[in-house]
Amino acid sequence: MDDHLLAWLTTLDEDRLARVLAGRPDAIAAPWPRRLDTLARRLSDNFAVMEVMRGLPLPPLEILQACLVVGDRATPDELARFLGVTTAEVVPWLDGLYDKALAWPGPGGSLHLAEAVARWWTAPCGLGEPLASYLDSWTLNSEGLRRMSRALGLSAQGGRRQLMARVTAVLGDAERLADLLREAPDGTVSLLDEFAWDGPVRGVDGNRFVALDSPEKWAAERGLLYRTQWDIAEMPREVALALRGPDYRAPFTPEPPALGTVAADPAEAGHAMCLAAPHAVDRAAALLENTDKTPLPLLKGGGVGVREVRRVVKETGCAEDEARLLLEVCAVARLLAFDDAAEGLIPTKRFDAWRLEDAPARLRTLLAAWWRMERSSLRRVSGRYPTVLGDDPAGETVARVRRAVLTTLATLPEDATFASLPELVQAVHWRAPLLDRELLTECCPAVLAEARLLGLMAGDSLTGLGRALAALGPGVAGDEQDESVPEVEHDPGLVEVSVRALAGAQRTALFGADLTAVVTGPPAAELSSLLDRAADRESKGAASVWRFSAASVRRALDAGYSAESLLEELRAAGTVPQPLAYLVKDVARRHGEVTVTTVGCIIQGDPGLLAEIAAHRRLTRLGLRLLAPTVLASSAAADRTLTSLREAGYAPVPVDDTGEIAVRREPAGGRLILLPGGRVAELESPPPIIADPPPDPREHAQRLMRSGPDEQAAGQTWAVIGRLATRLPTAQQSLLGFVVDRGVRALITLSDGITATISHGELRRGVLDAWCEEAGDYLEFPLAEIASVTSG
Numbered sequence: 001m002d003d004h005l006l007a008w009l010t011t012l013d014e015d016r017l018a019r020v021l022a023g024r025p026d027a028i029a030a031p032w033p034r035r036l037d038t039l040a041r042r043l044s045d046n047f048a049v050m051e052v053m054r055g056l057p058l059p060p061l062e063i064l065q066a067c068l069v070v071g072d073r074a075t076p077d078e079l080a081r082f083l084g085v086t087t088a089e090v091v092p093w094l095d096g097l098y099d100k101a102l103a104w105p106g107p108g109g110s111l112h113l114a115e116a117v118a119r120w121w122t123a124p125c126g127l128g129e130p131l132a133s134y135l136d137s138w139t140l141n142s143e144g145l146r147r148m149s150r151a152l153g154l155s156a157q158g159g160r161r162q163l164m165a166r167v168t169a170v171l172g173d174a175e176r177l178a179d180l181l182r183e184a185p186d187g188t189v190s191l192l193d194e195f196a197w198d199g200p201v202r203g204v205d206g207n208r209f210v211a212l213d214s215p216e217k218w219a220a221e222r223g224l225l226y227r228t229q230w231d232i233a234e235m236p237r238e239v240a241l242a243l244r245g246p247d248y249r250a251p252f253t254p255e256p257p258a259l260g261t262v263a264a265d266p267a268e269a270g271h272a273m274c275l276a277a278p279h280a281v282d283r284a285a286a287l288l289e290n291t292d293k294t295p296l297p298l299l300k301g302g303g304v305g306v307r308e309v310r311r312v313v314k315e316t317g318c319a320e321d322e323a324r325l326l327l328e329v330c331a332v333a334r335l336l337a338f339d340d341a342a343e344g345l346i347p348t349k350r351f352d353a354w355r356l357e358d359a360p361a362r363l364r365t366l367l368a369a370w371w372r373m374e375r376s377s378l379r380r381v382s383g384r385y386p387t388v389l390g391d392d393p394a395g396e397t398v399a400r401v402r403r404a405v406l407t408t409l410a411t412l413p414e415d416a417t418f419a420s421l422p423e424l425v426q427a428v429h430w431r432a433p434l435l436d437r438e439l440l441t442e443c444c445p446a447v448l449a450e451a452r453l454l455g456l457m458a459g460d461s462l463t464g465l466g467r468a469l470a471a472l473g474p475g476v477a478g479d480e481q482d483e484s485v486p487e488v489e490h491d492p493g494l495v496e497v498s499v500r501a502l503a504g505a506q507r508t509a510l511f512g513a514d515l516t517a518v519v520t521g522p523p524a525a526e527l528s529s530l531l532d533r534a535a536d537r538e539s540k541g542a543a544s545v546w547r548f549s550a551a552s553v554r555r556a557l558d559a560g561y562s563a564e565s566l567l568e569e570l571r572a573a574g575t576v577p578q579p580l581a582y583l584v585k586d587v588a589r590r591h592g593e594v595t596v597t598t599v600g601c602i603i604q605g606d607p608g609l610l611a612e613i614a615a616h617r618r619l620t621r622l623g624l625r626l627l628a629p630t631v632l633a634s635s636a637a638a639d640r641t642l643t644s645l646r647e648a649g650y651a652p653v654p655v656d657d658t659g660e661i662a663v664r665r666e667p668a669g670g671r672l673i674l675l676p677g678g679r680v681a682e683l684e685s686p687p688p689i690i691a692d693p694p695p696d697p698r699e700h701a702q703r704l705m706r707s708g709p710d711e712q713a714a715g716q717t718w719a720v721i722g723r724l725a726t727r728l729p730t731a732q733q734s735l736l737g738f739v740v741d742r743g744v745r746a747l748i749t750l751s752d753g754i755t756a757t758i759s760h761g762e763l764r765r766g767v768l769d770a771w772c773e774e775a776g777d778y779l780e781f782p783l784a785e786i787a788s789v790t791s792g
Contacts, residue, residue, distance in 0.1 A: 035707045063094065103117075130237050273458060282523060288336060328377050332480055335351040360498035373480065406462070408428045523544055603645075618648050721763075756773075
């Protein structure tokens with residue numbers, strides 16, 4: 001915890017503290033802090049600080065770098081001077097940093113930074129470590145400092161601190177350094193300029209640092225360069241600033257780069273959205289149903305091979321880009337997963353629930369998965385697409401690029417779009433400068449192409465769906481480990497636009513006497529699914545065409561339709577002509593001429609004995625059927641049938657496929673029956689999770705302002721627990737102490753049998769005040785009533 005941060009937090013009023021909490025919602029996530037010192041620890045957490053910095057635009061990051069360079073002298077006025085702007089231009093950005101607790105004012109107006117900020121940049125503004133870190137290093141002893149002082153024409157008398165102060169004063173002064181360089185060997189100035197402007201660390205020829213009269217040796221003897229390795233040298237910060245000159249100003253870009261625009265028609269974008277969105281849902285369902293019939297195998301190295309992708313494309317009628325994108329989106333949405341028994345990707349039980357939802361909900365599931373997907377399906381690397389569902393080294397950064405691109409596009413008016421891709425990349429980089437520029441340039445075209453396929457973009461402009469998704473921001477995106485993100489899937493704005501995007505989907509078809517069905521416009525997912533089951537798709541586009549045949553109708557009957565139910569659903573979609581009705585009825589008339597029955601096992605024996613077994617009351621649960629006088633079929637498996645027959649008093653024996661008796665000795669400890677792959681299937685899909693509303697910053701600010709210091713003195717935890725928690729043995733008292741002192745998670749049971757999962761406890765007047773996960777709040781538990789404590 002940073003003591004400076006805590007001291008600043010104690011000076012804030014309620015409004016200012018609420019602004020800090022609003023800027024850092026991670027600091028008040030459950031279990032929320034109860035005191036300012038706990039809040040300070042959360043605000044200064046290194047990971048949390050770095051996560052906040054990733055979401056900052058360029059100007060505040062430039063200010064943070066300038067603060068690191070200026071160091072202890074950093075004040076708003078000094079920063080403005082170093083950046084070459086007025087203080088009024090710096091203050092609004094500083095306020096934004098205060099709101100996120102990345103920086104805060106100290107006594108006298110000096111600025112303090114979160115410790116993690118310095119860890120992010122090893123060379124702020126392209127400058128190296130302060131000169132003191134080199135002069136005070138163990139690699140430079142006092143005698144080395146004296147030699148350096150004599151080389152600089154300084155006195156070599158005094159202690160180490162005096163020598164360091166004299167050297168720093170010379171090397172950090174631009175005029176004195178310029179006088180020194182007039183005596184330097186030829187080539188020294190150009191060498192030092194390379195380090196000052198393109199350093200601070202550069203590769204060098206180590207031999208030149210020991211060669212007489214070389215610029216490298218001359219600079220190293222005077223402390224202008226430091227060789228940390230044989231072939232690596234660095235330049236101190238003060239030396240580089242002096243070489244850059246007193247007129248040098250650190251970069252500061254308060255205004256975003258100009259993004260050229262061209263006119264766009266919002267009506268055309270809306271029309272394109274209403275075409276693309278139903279198509280995406282329809283094609284996703286087609287892909288999933290195809291994998292249900294034919295599992296999608298994975299390569300040995302992971303991912304889906306090109307041959308399998310092209311097979312799916314051919315069988316479903318998808319474009320290859322659509323198939324690549326939707327396969328990965330469905331996998332992230334947990335609609336598709338690898339199954340050991342099937343030895344490939346097959347639809348999950350979540351898919352069964354997904355296809356029963358309405359079309360807008362299905363669309364939002366796909367969009368939420370794309371929003372958090374950590375791969376770019378259509379990004380070309382060296383001119384080639386990556387392997388579908390293969391590992392992407394960029395991972396999470398790809399998802400950040402996607403969200404940054406859409407957020408930038410959302411700043412443009414609805415009747416305009418960007419003029420050129422390089423300008424868009426530059427604008428995105430200003431808003432998310434910590435993203436890798438090369439990766440951003442590589443991913444940006446792929447993001448736009450994927451967005452068009454999902455109905456988020458029309459041409460180069462965002463549709464209503466795209467704007468609704470971008471408005472959510474990166475904070476609710478989730479990651480690939482999340483099975484769903486309710487904040488996205490149930491967002492009111494996205495719900496409204498998704499309903500509008502699918503409102504124009506066609507739910508009727510024109511059935512022709514030539515056994516075709518034509519849908520003029522994007523077909524609704526339900527209509528498309530019906531026609532795909534009973535007919536073969538021949539074309540798609542502005543109008544989609546299906547053709548019925550005896551084979552396609554038989555496919556629908558094989559899936560469970562009867563002639564009446566199929567015709568009923570077709571009539572609900574349009575007027576069924578007589579030739580189509582005759583075709584369906586004719587195929588249904590011949591459907592079932594041959595039957596295939598599944599049996600668990602076969603029982604063979606004497607006809608009289610088999611007739612007795614078939615009529616036995618206790619064996620009715622086996623579903624016995626007499627196929628022939630000497631053959632009896634059982635619907636149960638062989639093991640269960642054997643057990644039931646023996647329990648009924650018979651003496652059956654198992655036989656193998658050759659007819660030989662096969663008696664197995666069971667292990668002494670019984671048998672362990674495992675499902676394929678050791679999996680356990682869920683009986684029903686869990687209900688959708690609706691996220692809790694976000695915490696209210698002002699409410700938490702009021703509570704923190706009222707909170708007092710911890711009543712329990714440090715070091716007294718164990719004594720209090722040992723004296724009051726008398727029901728607990730010593731080991732469990734120790735575990736309860738860790739709940740208080742270290743905030744660990746534990747499961748407690750009270751004397752009345754009530755259990756609770758707790759953490760972040762505090763001792764107050766004989767009770768344990770701790771966070772209860774079941775209640776979602778802090779509750780008080782009397783120490784004397786705690787009967788047991790186990791690790792959570």
